[in-house]
Amino acid sequence: MAQYTRVSGVVGLITLQNPPVNALSAVVRQGIVDKVETALSDPKVKSVVICGQNGNFCGGADIKEFGTKMFGPPLIPMIHSIEAANKPVVAAIEGSALGGGLELALGCHYRIAHSKARLGLPEVTLGLLPAAGGSQRLPRLIGVPAALNLITTGRHVTAAEALQLGIVDQVTDHNTVDAAVKFALSVAGRSLDARRISTYPCPRPSDLDALFEEVMQKVRQSARGAIAPVACVQAVRAAATLPYTQGMEREKELMATLFTSGQARAMQYIFFAQRAVGRWRMPSGASWDTSKPRPVTKAAVIGLGTMGRGIAVALARAGLSVVAVETQEKQLLEAKQAMSSMLERGAKRRGGVPALGLISYSQSIQAAADVDLVIEAVFEDMALKIEVFKQLTAVCKPGTLLCTNTSGLDVDQLASETPNPELVVGMHFFAPAHVMNLLEVVYGPRSSPQAVATAMQLGKKMGKASVAVGNCSGFVGNRMLKLYLEQASFLLEEGATPELVDRALEEFGFPMGVFRMSDLSGLDVGWRVRKAAGLAEPGEASGPSARIRKGYRYSPIGDLVCEQGRFGQKTGRGWYQYEKPGSRVARSDPWMHSFLEQYRARHGLVARSIDHQEVLERCLYSLINEGFRILEDGIAAGPEDIDVIYVFGYGWPRHRGGPMFYASMVGLAKVLERLEHYHQAHPDVPNLQPCSLLRRLVASGSPPVHMWREVRKKLHSQL
Numbered sequence: 090m091a092q093y094t095r096v097s098g099v100v101g102l103i104t105l106q107n108p109p110v111n112a113l114s115a116v117v118r119q120g121i122v123d124k125v126e127t128a129l130s131d132p133k134v135k136s137v138v139i140c141g142q143n144g145n146f147c148g149g150a151d152i153k154e155f156g157t158k159m160f161g162p163p164l165i166p167m168i169h170s171i172e173a174a175n176k177p178v179v180a181a182i183e184g185s186a187l188g189g190g191l192e193l194a195l196g197c198h199y200r201i202a203h204s205k206a207r208l209g210l211p212e213v214t215l216g217l218l219p220a221a222g223g224s225q226r227l228p229r230l231i232g233v234p235a236a237l238n239l240i241t242t243g244r245h246v247t248a249a250e251a252l253q254l255g256i257v258d259q260v261t262d263h264n265t266v267d268a269a270v271k272f273a274l275s276v277a278g279r280s281l282d283a284r285r286i287s288t289y290p291c292p293r294p295s296d297l298d299a300l301f302e303e304v305m306q307k308v309r310q311s312a313r314g315a316i317a318p319v320a321c322v323q324a325v326r327a328a329a330t331l332p333y334t335q336g337m338e339r340e341k342e343l344m345a346t347l348f349t350s351g352q353a354r355a356m357q358y359i360f361f362a363q364r365a366v367g368r369w370r371m372p373s374g375a376s377w378d379t380s381k382p383r384p385v386t387k388a389a390v391i392g393l394g395t396m397g398r399g400i401a402v403a404l405a406r407a408g409l410s411v412v413a414v415e416t417q418e419k420q421l422l423e424a425k426q427a428m429s430s431m432l433e434r435g436a437k438r439r440g441g442v443p444a445l446g447l448i449s450y451s452q453s454i455q456a457a458a459d460v461d462l463v464i465e466a467v468f469e470d471m472a473l474k475i476e477v478f479k480q481l482t483a484v485c486k487p488g489t490l491l492c493t494n495t496s497g498l499d500v501d502q503l504a505s506e507t508p509n510p511e512l513v514v515g516m517h518f519f520a521p522a523h524v525m526n527l528l529e530v531v532y533g534p535r536s537s538p539q540a541v542a543t544a545m546q547l548g549k550k551m552g553k554a555s556v557a558v559g560n561c562s563g564f565v566g567n568r569m570l571k572l573y574l575e576q577a578s579f580l581l582e583e584g585a586t587p588e589l590v591d592r593a594l595e596e597f598g599f600p601m602g603v604f605r606m607s608d609l610s611g612l613d614v615g616w617r618v619r620k621a622a623g624l625a626e627p628g629e630a631s632g633p634s635a636r637i638r639k640g641y642r643y644s645p646i647g648d649l650v651c652e653q654g655r656f657g658q659k660t661g662r663g664w665y666q667y668e669k670p671g672s673r674v675a676r677s678d679p680w681m682h683s684f685l686e687q688y689r690a691r692h693g694l695v696a697r698s699i700d701h702q703e704v705l706e707r708c709l710y711s712l713i714n715e716g717f718r719i720l721e722d723g724i725a726a727g728p729e730d731i732d733v734i735y736v737f738g739y740g741w742p743r744h745r746g747g748p749m750f751y752a753s754m755v756g757l758a759k760v761l762e763r764l765e766h767y768h769q770a771h772p773d774v775p776n777l778q779p780c781s782l783l784r785r786l787v788a789s790g791s792p793p794v795h796m797w798r799e800v801r802k803k804l805h806s807q808l
């Protein structure tokens with residue numbers, strides 16, 4: 090709703106009230122329409138201020154209403170009537186003015202913002218465009234290039250940047266509503282002819298066609314198949330080339346296409362999934378709302394390899410005091426230099442001061458004596474980690490949380506080696522840890538809810554999508570990835586090339602296909618794990634048993650490539666070739682093609698033609714099938730957890746909503762049928778056998794994603 094009062098006798102003050110972000114629900118829109126009418130018809134009122142309750146202007150249209158029947162007054166005429174008013178209307182912007190919230194403010198005649206306010210048109214991140222006039226007013230106000238940047242990226246700007254761009258008229262450090270009322274008093278009675286943005290001509294850069302061509306090309310490239318960014322460019326082009334009314338028509342047309350698209354549904358699902366994962370629940374019943382996190386002001390990171398450095402930088406950026414421990418002197422010096430430049434580069438990019446003073450460096454684990462939480466990031470070796478945890482237990486103050494950044498070792502085994510296993514959780518960061526926005530918080534059967542709550546809160550403080558998951562080999566992300574990688578190798582055996590597989594996955598929307606990605610991460614990492622698991626065997630054995638391990642199909646291709654010293658980008662050779670070690674541009678490698686031919690010949694394999702559809706179905710459906718197994722096992726509490734992990738950590742295209750949501754869009758029956766088909770064709774690949782939860786869901790009529798937890802519960806109660 091919206092509240093109305095009169096202040097200073099002559100200013101009508103309209104306050105949006107819809108906690109927590111004052112989203113423009115039907116009731117709020119109706120409230121605005123009514124209160125604007127009241128203010129305009131009151132002869133005593135000379136000007137109007139619109140603000141939001143609780144220091145928050147407006148988070149935009151109510152996303153929960155999308156996809157439901159529309160009630161209440163529509164946004165566009167509501168904003169038009171404000172702009173057409175014959176009394177000045179001032180927006181008092183505190184907190185955020187986003188999407189429809191900023192569009193409402195652009196319909197006002199003046200905008201005053203608090204210095205801490207954030208403004209933006211993030212519709213593109215929800216698969217939409219600013220369709221309440223935002224795509225037509227913003228370019229008229231700030232020019233085409235700046236508007237294109239804001240609308241196609243959806244980025245939020247600070248009040249200072251908004252002032253510089255000309256989006257707001259004034260910025261205040263004081264009470265924004267008071268400042269807006271004062272301003273409203275000062276402009277009462279002034280002509281509004283020059284204040285209605287829809288009447289402005291859109292400034293047209295001389296090289297308009299070239300500009301749009303260049304932007305469109307860039308947007309298409311980075312959109313990876315998402316349609317909203319392209320529609321945003323088309324809408325801004327309409328603003329630049331058409332009169333306002335026709336531009337609004339074009340905006341409406343483009344929005345109609347987006348609004349009903351599967352992509353918008355997927356992206357809105359991810360918006361809510363990202364928030365839902367914060368409401369975690371452990372199988373014991375402990376949950377976010379009953380578990381209080383401990384305060385963490387000082388943390389230690391043990392081991393300053395690539396991961397440890399990134400983690401320490403992420404902690405310092407979040408404002409924590411960090412003790413960075415590395416026992417090797419040379420490594421410590423290198424780390425110090427690298428971390429300082431990471432902090433400096435970050436501060437330069439984001440503005441602000443690098444948090445160099447928050448990090449202290451030491452060669453001794455004793456330095457962790459007074460910290461609240463430790464994250465160990467030493468080499469992936471259980472014996473070494475156990476030793477580090479032993480030393481930490483002796484050194485740290487009682488109650489210090491001990492977290493491990495292992496990506497594959499058993500968190501529970503590590504916990505069992507400490508006297509207080511309840512204080513141990515996994516904090517699985519993704520490389521580079523100061524850049525990647527995902528954290529898997531891994532709890533074992535003995536981890537206390539408080540330890541989980543603390544790690545989850547710390548992840549959020551570092552700006553990471555943090556997902557609580559159970560302990561199993563590979564946790565959620567890597568457990569699923571294993572099957573995706575496995576299928577990719579099998580496809581090479583059967584006739585595909587790395588280029589073909591990667592092209593199919595990149596056209597689907599991944600930033601990099603599986604082989605380019607592996608070259609980037611380093612092929613030796615997986616090889617070491619396979620050797621430790623007794624899978625990778627040296628030498629080029631031939632015959633049927635060379636491709637079988639523990640009774641099942643196994644592809645040694647990756648091991649053989651590593652045996653050639655081809656570890657990916659870092660060695661200049663991997664699945665592709667690179668100009669020199671460390672170069673990033675992957676080029677087709679004739680060596681690889683003849684290696685694959687020889688490999689097939691040695692194993693009596695006949696190459697067949699493989700199309701993109703088969704690549705996608707085998708790689709993605711096997712990964713999805715494992716996702717269902719993870720749900721069945723209770724390692725992830727719901728499909729949202731898996732989808733957030735994949736979108737934020739594994740480059741799954743956001744406009745496809747994550748693997749589990751994607752499965753629901755494809756149709757569970759189809760996924761099941763294709764898995765059955767491939768399992769029949771490859772009976773020696775047990776992972777292609779559809780799991781029982783998937784079968785059960787199909788038998789229950791393929792309910793939508795939000796109902797899967799119920800089906801799982803029923804399945805469990807019957808087991």
Ligand SMILES: CC/C=C\C=C\CC(=O)SCCNC(=O)CCNC(=O)[C@H](O)C(C)(C)COP(=O)(O)OP(=O)(O)OC[C@H]1O[C@@H](n2cnc3c(N)ncnc32)[C@H](O)[C@@H]1OP(=O)(O)O
Pocket residue numbers: 109110112148149150151152153164165185187188189190211212215217219220221361364365
């Ligand atoms: C013809 C025209 C038709 C349509 C036009 C559409 C234009 C639009 O306006 S689309 C919406 C654009 N707005 C956004 O994208 C903003 C989304 N929200 C945010 O970015 C953030 O929530 C925030 C406003 C910056 C606040 O962040 P924070 O303080 O971290 O809180 P959160 O945890 O994110 O959110 C709290 C709570 O509010 C819910 N919520 C947030 N925004 C909306 C919204 N626009 N509609 C509905 N609900 C919203 C969010 O889901 C959280 O709910 P929980 O139940 O607590 O999870």
